[in-house]
Amino acid sequence: xxxxxxxxxxxxxxxxxxxxxxxxxxxxxxxxxxxxxxxxxxxxxxxxxxxxxxxxxxxxxxxxxxxxxxxxxxxxxxxxxxxxxxxxxxxxxxxxxxxxxxxxxxxxxxxxxxxxxxxxxxxxxxxxxxxxxxxxxxxxxxxxxxxxxx
Numbered sequence: 001x002x003x004x005x006x007x008x009x010x011x012x013x014x015x016x017x018x019x020x021x022x023x024x025x026x027x028x029x030x031x032x033x034x035x036x037x038x039x040x041x042x043x044x045x046x047x048x049x050x051x052x053x054x055x056x057x058x059x060x061x062x063x064x065x066x067x068x069x070x071x072x073x074x075x076x077x078x079x080x081x082x083x084x085x086x087x088x089x090x091x092x093x094x095x096x097x098x099x100x101x102x103x104x105x106x107x108x109x110x111x112x113x114x115x116x117x118x119x120x121x122x123x124x125x126x127x128x129x130x131x132x133x134x135x136x137x138x139x140x141x142x143x144x145x146x147x148x149x150x
Contacts, residue, residue, distance in 0.1 A: 003027055003039040054098050065092050069099075077102050084108040 003022040010016070012026035022039060024030065033039040049060040061069070069092055072080045080096075081104050087093055093113035100106055 001030070002042050003030060003033070004042055005038070006040050007038050009033075009038050052095060054095065059091050059095060061091055061095070065089060068092050069095050072096055072105070073100060077104050080105045081108040084112050087112050090114070 001024045003024060005016040005018055005020050005022055008015070008017055009022075011022055011028075014026070016022050027033060027039065030039065030041065034041050049062065050066055052059045052061060068083075068087070068089075072083050072087075072092075073096070075083060080100070080102070084093065084096065084105065085108060090113055093109045097106055097109035097113060100109065
């Protein structure tokens with residue numbers, strides 16, 4: 001257990017300002033100081049879990065996993081795909097697959113997560129994209145010919 005000063009205070013002859021850590025061994029009556037609003041009690045539990053609701057599903061994340069998710073969400077599309085290829089934690093890939101709207105990132109997250117259905121769907125989308133891109137190239141060439149004739 002450790003404490004954080006919520007008000008300027010002094011314990012054991014040392015002054016603490018708002019937001020500073022106060023070691024538990026210098027506080028004589030921690031419960032009273034918390035009740036008075038002088039200190040805030042903080043657990044030293046490093047395994048704290050953060051629950052996220054993804055539709056019907058609850059996902060438990062560690063602070064490190066949550067930080068990794070935000071790093072991926074804030075990265076450029078190419079960088080996010082590279083980060084996801086390195087990622088091995090299923091929770092991280094699952095949250096990215098639900099939260100990120102970029103197609104390349106979503107596909108990479110689904111592959112990393114190992115969801116066969118999602119990769120099958122995205123590969124079908126990829127084939128239709130190729131068909132559309134060929135059509136766009138053809139249209140583009142036709143426009144160039146029309147412009148050359150005019």
